[in-house]
């Protein structure tokens with residue numbers, strides 16, 4: 497069975513973008529792959545987090561993972577900081593990554609161009625920790641949204657370099673980008689990604705939003721003056737985004753939706769999108785409440801970390817031997 501790995505950074509409440517672009521895909525993948533899914537809590541520290549809020553986000557994230565259908569019996573689910581080998585391999589890999597490579601990372605360049613003054617060094621080297629998260633488990637595939645593809649490409653480059661220098665150590669992973677929904681856009685500014693770290697709350701649907709709040713957000717989503725429901729991301733970014741959301745949730749293809757809403761105004765179409773979103777949120781939230789009431793989260797995380805440590809510690813040991821960090825050469 498091929499192995500697949502991915503992580504979610506719990507730097508805020510999970511969004512509809514995370515669900516469509518990532519979580520929903522993971523649940524499907526566990527049918528056919530050995531899935532390793534972790535909560536990248538160390539990655540959140542690259543920007544300041546309020547400790548209480550972070551802790552709550554971690555709890556909600558893991559509960560929502562389970563509510564979405566990730567099954568701890570089939571998949572390895574754990575918290576990144578519970579497996580210490582990630583951080584240790586992260587440092588080793590940062591010593592095999594050039595600053596020129598990190599300077600080319602889009603997320604870094606974006607922050608730099610915005611004149612961000614409080615950029616931490618952790619943020620700068622974060623792609624090398626991500627490379628460690630991946631390479632330490634030898635996965636075949638890494639499913640990520642479009643925005644993370646560049647990081648998986650860097651991971652491949654670093655792995656190839658390391659293998660050439662020190663001998664075969666890591667499997668070279670392939671990024672997997674979902675076709676529909678790899679980039680759900682903000683409802684208030686459809687030229688930007690729907691993002692949980694975005695301040696504009698209106699543009700983002702959180703999985704724990706009250707259904708009626710989510711409905712309002714969809715109904716007030718930015719559209720255009722064209723007045724025709726059609727897929728044209730350049731000229732009708734808002735409507736195209738809503739089509740993507742509807743299609744991802746209802747599984748009706750975009751061309752079929754366009755036919756279905758031909759000659760109808762945006763109001764009717766938005767209502768249909770809102771119905772799909774409300775259906776999803778109501779279902780997820782009732783499962784989430786049940787999971788919280790069962791008090792199983794710690795047990796799930798500990799048993800996941802136990803499985804993960806066995807794989808990660810073995811890989812770290814091999815790497816340490818290869819680079820001469822041990823005295824048994």
Ligand code: ATP
Nearest residue numbers: 504505513517518640641678679680690691692693
């Ligand atoms: P941030 O919103 O803080 O920039 P993020 O949501 O991109 O962070 P993660 O939570 O780590 O970061 O993302 C988890 C997965 O969800 C990643 O694979 C990411 O690409 C995907 N994802 C996040 N936002 C969207 C979106 N708007 N559309 C599709 N996929 C998304």
Ligand code: LTN
Nearest residue numbers: 502503504505536539626629630
């Ligand atoms: N960097 C990712 C989260 C992440 C991840 C990973 C994804 C951390 N480690 C390993 C896939 C594989 C993000 O910000 N979305």
